Amino acid sequence: MNLSTFFDMTYGMFLLGSVKDGKPTGCIVNTAVQISNKPPLLSVSVSHNNYTNSVIKESGLASVNILAQGVSMDVIRTFGFQSGRDTDKFASVPYIQTADGLPVLEDGICGWFECKVRNTVELPEYTLFILEVFECDRLGDRVAPMTYAYYQMVKKGGVPKNAPAHTLPEEEGGRPAGPKYVCSVCGYEYDNYQGPFEFLPPDWKCPRCGAPKSAFVIKT
């Protein structure tokens, strides 16, 4: 099996929230997907190690916040790389709580869903939650959603240790991969770890000298 095949799957980025004793908690997931139109259902896979997993099971409730491209990286660092067991993740982030106490971010999102758990499927390391949406809305301003590819390539984000996404060492087909690209102006070598050079957006610039993407050549 060439496990790097999983790298070409497309995902959004979400803050999955829940509530325990009135106190909100949450984590970053990339696995939320609509699985039914009538009724409106989402599924999301969450590691057994995530505190949010147990809180969703206890409350039977979850919010799904669709992260926007412009979301602060602090939000991803706070919710993706710390545990709600040890930290009040919401201490430094503007949010509101719905009537059910579910957390909804005030900005950095395209929209949000309030959901109740319809059923769960236990997998060896993850729980697949099937969530029924009972309320949802978009923020007033139309902004582009953040994709997992954008997060990895443009925002240079890492992979939380509990994520179901594959990560591989280079020698087993992980990032970096493909040819090396080098800036013909300043000699900066593009670090493929952020994704293949070819997939970078057209307005990407050399992080050292600011030369345009077109100034890069394949290293021979």
Place this chain on the structure above:
Amino acid sequence: MNLSTFFDMTYGMFLLGSVKDGKPTGCIVNTAVQISNKPPLLSVSVSHNNYTNSVIKESGLASVNILAQGVSMDVIRTFGFQSGRDTDKFASVPYIQTADGLPVLEDGICGWFECKVRNTVELPEYTLFILEVFECDRLGDRVAPMTYAYYQMVKKGGVPKNAPAHTLPEEEGGRPAGPKYVCSVCGYEYDNYQGPFEFLPPDWKCPRCGAPKSAFVIKT
């Protein structure tokens, strides 16, 4: 509920295949997602009305082909808007069959997975298949995966009637939405049906006169 919130969810595009009596069949889905790393599991939601649904249940096997941005629109039309009950969808498409008979496209894809059904969750109109990957590979050339947003905005694709994705009439918040943009050169009015103007790629051009995206102004 503002059901247009679902429009900001991010998806890839996939050809989901299966096999009956040695004969391959398949359909287009946008709901395939990795839900576990160890073991490698995918989930995918398929309408009860899809012929591929019953064939996967009978065979216990499925292939997931990750469609690339460059995939021919004929592939999407053939597999997304016809039924395998009536048509040999593979008649005009280059493909191979794996040892288990599962169809893998020869081009237009980033990579493919061979899977066996691990379990199924029945929903009112859909089956959620949980698939265990037992073989997978990428094609030699690295190409960008097609996202559902790219398909709708750039390729101007429609939504198959059995898809779990939400579609709404304009008066209920569906596409078209947002301000109207008009070409300042030729007067062409951008049809928001293909997605919000703001999300079109920077190199998008007026389909009538070829003027750049920057030549468009908001219609007052």
